[in-house]
Amino acid sequence: MRLKSMPISARVGAAGILVVVACAVFAPLIAPYDQSAIVGEVWAPMGGDFLLGTDSLGRDLLSRLIFGARATLFVALAATMLSFAIGMLLSFTAVVSGGVVDQLLSRFNDLMMSVPGLILALVVLAVLPQGTLILILVMAAIDSTRVYRIGRAVALDVSVMDFVEAAWLRGEGKLWIIFREILPNTLAPLLGEFGLRFAYSILFLATLSFLGLGIQPPAADWGGMVKDNKDGIIFGVSASLIPGAAIAGLVISVNLVVDWMINSTASLKGGRGDA
Amino acid sequence: MSAPGNDQIATSAGRSNNLLARLILRRILLGFGLLLAASMLVYGGVEMLPGDFAATYLGRDATPESVEHVRKELGLDRPMIQRYGEWLGGIVQGDFGTSWSNHNSVAEQLWKRLGNSMLLAVASAAIAVPLALGLGMIAVRYRNRFPDRAISILSLAAVSLPEFFIGYLLIQFFTVQLGVAAFPATVYDGMSLGERLSAIALPVLTLVVAVLAHMMRMTRSAILNVMSSPYVETAELKGLSALRIIAEHAAPNAVAPIVTVIALNLAALVVGVVVIEVVFVYPGIGQYMVDAVTVRDMPVVQACGLIFAAIYIVLNLLADIVSILANPRLRHPR
Numbered sequence: 001m002r003l004k005s006m007p008i009s010a011r012v013g014a015a016g017i018l019v020v021v022a023c024a025v026f027a028p029l030i031a032p033y034d035q036s037a038i039v040g041e042v043w044a045p046m047g048g049d050f051l052l053g054t055d056s057l058g059r060d061l062l063s064r065l066i067f068g069a070r071a072t073l074f075v076a077l078a079a080t081m082l083s084f085a086i087g088m089l090l091s092f093t094a095v096v097s098g099g100v101v102d103q104l105l106s107r108f109n110d111l112m113m114s115v116p117g118l119i120l121a122l123v124v125l126a127v128l129p130q131g132t133l134i135l136i137l138v139m140a141a142i143d144s145t146r147v148y149r150i151g152r153a154v155a156l157d158v159s160v161m162d163f164v165e166a167a168w169l170r171g172e173g174k175l176w177i178i179f180r181e182i183l184p185n186t187l188a189p190l191l192g193e194f195g196l197r198f199a200y201s202i203l204f205l206a207t208l209s210f211l212g213l214g215i216q217p218p219a220a221d222w223g224g225m226v227k228d229n230k231d232g233i234i235f236g237v238s239a240s241l242i243p244g245a246a247i248a249g250l251v252i253s254v255n256l257v258v259d260w261m262i263n264s265t266a267s268l269k270g271g272r273g274d275a
Numbered sequence: 276m277s278a279p280g281n282d283q284i285a286t287s288a289g290r291s292n293n294l295l296a297r298l299i300l301r302r303i304l305l306g307f308g309l310l311l312a313a314s315m316l317v318y319g320g321v322e323m324l325p326g327d328f329a330a331t332y333l334g335r336d337a338t339p340e341s342v343e344h345v346r347k348e349l350g351l352d353r354p355m356i357q358r359y360g361e362w363l364g365g366i367v368q369g370d371f372g373t374s375w376s377n378h379n380s381v382a383e384q385l386w387k388r389l390g391n392s393m394l395l396a397v398a399s400a401a402i403a404v405p406l407a408l409g410l411g412m413i414a415v416r417y418r419n420r421f422p423d424r425a426i427s428i429l430s431l432a433a434v435s436l437p438e439f440f441i442g443y444l445l446i447q448f449f450t451v452q453l454g455v456a457a458f459p460a461t462v463y464d465g466m467s468l469g470e471r472l473s474a475i476a477l478p479v480l481t482l483v484v485a486v487l488a489h490m491m492r493m494t495r496s497a498i499l500n501v502m503s504s505p506y507v508e509t510a511e512l513k514g515l516s517a518l519r520i521i522a523e524h525a526a527p528n529a530v531a532p533i534v535t536v537i538a539l540n541l542a543a544l545v546v547g548v549v550v551i552e553v554v555f556v557y558p559g560i561g562q563y564m565v566d567a568v569t570v571r572d573m574p575v576v577q578a579c580g581l582i583f584a585a586i587y588i589v590l591n592l593l594a595d596i597v598s599i600l601a602n603p604r605l606r607h608p609r
């Protein structure tokens with residue numbers, strides 16, 4: 001996995017991600033207006049003072065798009081990282097402990113996965129108070145069930161290796177086995193999975209925000225911006241398509257990079273065909 | 276001496292049938308168990324979360340006295356286990372309770388809207404499944420050549436689009452620019468099937484685009500997996516025709532993975548309905564649930580959650596059973 005051997009598609013993806021990250025980091029410097037300032041008419045067309053026009057309240061769409069990159073990236077990344085921390089810790093514990101612990105954790109995981117993620121999120125968010133922290137926790141908890149399933153499968157393969165056996169015989173504890181033996185040897189396969197889950201988290205967050213249950217106004221976020229401007233579509237106002245395209249662009253970029261990462265590690269395995 | 280031999284074969288076939296029936300019965304029982312556990316998750320798990328229903332129900336008018344009063348009125352002062360039992364007992368008899376926001380029967384709304392949603396999902400599946408299988412086979416047939424590459428790039432883009440974005444793009448194109456499709460997709464009682472189908476054309480198209488790419492990628496890799504196995508290579512080396520290889524060697528072994536692909540994507544379709552219904556203001560169960568979540572109308576949220584979970588579990592169960600029927604090796608689990 002050398003950077004020099006990166007195909008064009010992955011380079012395009014990496015460039016896309018960099019643009020979004022730059023927008024998120026330097027938002028106050030790049031954005032022409034404040035994200036919540038009402039600066040013009042409702043749904044002003046593109047061009048002139050407002051490069052992308054204004055939204056349903058007369059706020060500058062470009063500025064909200066740039067500031068929205070912050071919330072979108074931060075929440076999706078935080079949720080994915082937390083879900084990996086939970087999922088990997090629990091799945092590795094299940095593998096190392098085995099027996100009853102493994103059974104309990106795995107069957108509970110099956111139960112959580114028997115209800116579709118979006119439905120579970122809707123049910124839970126109907127009860128909990130709204131807030132960014134709660135949103136991250138709910139997304140992470142639901143996503144960690146998927147991480148658990150994959151983490152367990154990968155860790156199971158590693159746990160029967162000779163060097164793990166040797167560590168047990170040396171008298172190492174469970175924590176050592178998890179963090180010093182299994183974790184370093186599962187990082188490579190789980191890296192591609194992390195990218196996939198991240199792309200999925202962006203889409204999931206956008207969906208929740210679109211349904212009005214994600215990031216709460218007045219903070220700008222891409223899914224919420226689609227929701228704010230959706231009534232304009234029937235009048236031919238494309239203000240809801242622009243943040244939608246931004247989400248699509250970011251997810252495509254992430255997927256292009258992930259594709260390259262997975263392909264460049266998969267080719268090590270060999271085998272006939274590319275199935 | 277042939278009679279005992281025949282007898283033995285007959286009993287062994289009977290036993291294998293018996294085993295199969297037992298195995299399937301066990302899966303069905305397991306499915307029921309999972310459904311019961313999911314109902315506990317939807318009802319009990321939610322009640323264990325922090326947040327007082329009575330207080331959220333009252334919103335800003337919550338004084339300690341009024342909260343207490345509402346708790347009594349909604350029956351929240353009784354132990355949870357008892358309420359869960361009554362809830363589940365009611366559902367078995369077709370009673371889903373009454374909505375908190377308008378005090379109507381939940382079941383009545385639920386069945387009507389479930390019918391609308393099912394129409395949407397079934398129409399989408401009827402288009403998406405054959406299309407995905409066909410495109411998947413084309414991709415395998417022309418593997419690593421132009422059609423395969425084009426399909427693979429397009430599908431990578433399609434899986435990256437949020438469902439609502441696909442929906443608004445299609446509205447922009449077909450309704451605003453061309454003016455050929457209806458928006459919003461309204462259906463009401465007394466509409467004929469033909470009228471209904473033309474009203475839901477755009478939401479169906481959106482769902483097809485949303486689910487097609489994923490289904491096709493999975494079909495492609497399922498068929499490729501079979502095509503790259505040693506027995507297909509042997510069949511090739513034997514000099515069999517491509518048609519015979521596919522029909523006699525590859526197809527029977529591809530049934531199980533393909534059915535799994537279809538079932539998984541039908542489940543995704545059922546969930547995708549939630550977002551699509553909000554986009555197209557379609558009176559289905561997904562819209563019903565989202566509305567209830569925003570006003571925190573718990574009986575409706577729990578009823579819808581349970582219905583979605585049940586559909587999801589049943590589809591996965593069907594996929595399991597077909598896999599067992601299609602693959603004899605699964606009948607003897609290690």
